[in-house]
Amino acid sequence: MGIKSFSRKRAIHIMLVYTGGCNGCDIEIVNAVLSPKYDIEQYNVFLTWNPREADILVVTGPVTRFNEDPLIKIYESIPDPKLVVAAGACAVMGGVYKNIHGDIPSEEIMGPVDNVIPVDAKIPGCAVRPKDILSGVVASLPVLLDK
Amino acid sequence: MLDEKKPRETIETEIPLGTVHPAALEPYRVRLFVEDEIVQEAEITIGVNHRGIERIMEGLPVEKANALTEKVCGICSNAHIWNSVRTAELGLGIEIPERASYIRIIMGELERLHSHFLYLGHGCEVLAHETFSMRAFYLRESIMDLLFMIGGNRVQYGCSIIGGVRPRCELTDERIRTLREKLDAVEKGAADFADRVTSDTVFISRIEGVGVIPQKQALKLEVTGPTLRATGVPKDFRTIMPDYEPFDFNVITQQDGDVKANLMMRVLEIFESIKIIRQALDNLPKGPVVDRSWEMVDCDTVHSYIEVPRGTLYHSYALEDGRIRGSIIRTPSMSNIGAMQYACIGDHVTDAQLCIVQCDPCFTCTDRAVEIIRR
Numbered sequence A: 001m002g003i004k005s006f007s008r009k010r011a012i013h014i015m016l017v018y019t020g021g022c023n024g025c026d027i028e029i030v031n032a033v034l035s036p037k038y039d040i041e042q043y044n045v046f047l048t049w050n051p052r053e054a055d056i057l058v059v060t061g062p063v064t065r066f067n068e069d070p071l072i073k074i075y076e077s078i079p080d081p082k083l084v085v086a087a088g089a090c091a092v093m094g095g096v097y098k099n100i101h102g103d104i105p106s107e108e109i110m111g112p113v114d115n116v117i118p119v120d121a122k123i124p125g126c127a128v129r130p131k132d133i134l135s136g137v138v139a140s141l142p143v144l145l146d147k
Numbered sequence B: 001m002l003d004e005k006k007p008r009e010t011i012e013t014e015i016p017l018g019t020v021h022p023a024a025l026e027p028y029r030v031r032l033f034v035e036d037e038i039v040q041e042a043e044i045t046i047g048v049n050h051r052g053i054e055r056i057m058e059g060l061p062v063e064k065a066n067a068l069t070e071k072v073c074g075i076c077s078n079a080h081i082w083n084s085v086r087t088a089e090l091g092l093g094i095e096i097p098e099r100a101s102y103i104r105i106i107m108g109e110l111e112r113l114h115s116h117f118l119y120l121g122h123g124c125e126v127l128a129h130e131t132f133s134m135r136a137f138y139l140r141e142s143i144m145d146l147l148f149m150i151g152g153n154r155v156q157y158g159c160s161i162i163g164g165v166r167p168r169c170e171l172t173d174e175r176i177r178t179l180r181e182k183l184d185a186v187e188k189g190a191a192d193f194a195d196r197v198t199s200d201t202v203f204i205s206r207i208e209g210v211g212v213i214p215q216k217q218a219l220k221l222e223v224t225g226p227t228l229r230a231t232g233v234p235k236d237f238r239t240i241m242p243d244y245e246p247f248d249f250n251v252i253t254q255q256d257g258d259v260k261a262n263l264m265m266r267v268l269e270i271f272e273s274i275k276i277i278r279q280a281l282d283n284l285p286k287g288p289v290v291d292r293s294w295e296m297v298d299c300d301t302v303h304s305y306i307e308v309p310r311g312t313l314y315h316s317y318a319l320e321d322g323r324i325r326g327s328i329i330r331t332p333s334m335s336n337i338g339a340m341q342y343a344c345i346g347d348h349v350t351d352a353q354l355c356i357v358q359c360d361p362c363f364t365c366t367d368r369a370v371e372i373i374r375r
């Protein structure tokens, strides 16, 4: 383990990007990090809103048209090595917005996240449960540290 | 203030925030026009999250569309499916079993509790009071456990179906016991929280008189829900909903319309909701929870309103061969955006975020009616 991985291990920063889901997943993720019950911070994982500081990008939502370019921009401004975690059914496969429709399909959805940026880990669920987020993020840490 | 504001030419500095911004959980755009660090004019733009949910509902079978409405909002998901199912029931003339109606109300009130705790937690975090925020989030967790127990999921419960509630959400004796126990604990915790908030003079001095919305202005801007009640207007849709007739509860009002009034509003409403749930548990009627003997007929556009944690929610659609036609959803945050803009005016620019958060915004569910033209 190099000195970089060594220090990175003590302060993993995840950045949450919200691309137009229903809010359920985001609140669960913020809940998992900040609330006293789940508290991912005890595993040295912190929430940040600054892409240049982030190691893991957590994306929720099906990527609406307006969010496509900002998402790519945010992805590009994260320094290497980086991981992308798609959280929730919307981010993993487009969710209800892409897959269910009546007479007219929605043209607003550019997702799933796979279509826009490369994804390393997927956490299913609608909405994702805090425990799944915990295990998803913790399981992806070795990948990040070996990079 | 808005009435006596100066013409736009004299406002020289503009501070744009968003759309993806650290201080805001949801993507939206705020433009603050400031002079001497005092906000003179604020402008909120939404539309980033447009998913076209009303359009994809067009032509779906009604049961499927009901499940889809739940995905409009991740905070009050139960309210959306409840109101959508209610619209269909009003159109088709379906009477639901009394027990189902009680269970829906219990779910609705539990949802109000979790939403209000989220508001308190988020509000205290914006105020940078981490301890209060943690306390609110911790209390919220017990409510989430209850919702998980009844609905089987932490966010999208899918409780209401046409004709009643899903048999999964039946309240067994054991569940009722757990509900009572946890509610007692939550009530104690909420009383403690209220006590601490009101006795913390530093905290109170920080929120008193910030982001004032006068009553006249609130009525003019068609503000709904607790934000309106915090200005002294006792308007609550629950008082005229037939579903809530058997229950005895007070409509809470506050006078000042500032952040303190809004915060206290939510704290006091938590106790009222617990009261309603207790009454429902005491008088829970026996019988089936779902009546599936209804028939599908065509109907013209039906309108349905219910009171959700943030105000009055409106759904309407017509049914044709069991399919949805012309669906319209109006969420309470839509009408509260005016209040958010108004609350920022006249306050320091650092308080702008607080002034917006005090109106309990949920822009995700509001982002439907916007037309986006791509250049």
Ligand code: SF4
Residues within 6 Å of the ligand: A021, A022, A023, A024, A025, A026, A060, A061, A087, A088, A089, A090, A091, A095, A096, A125, A126, A127, A128, B071, B074, B155
């Ligand atoms: S996966 Fe479900 S809960 Fe998460 S954003 Fe999508 S619809 Fe909402």
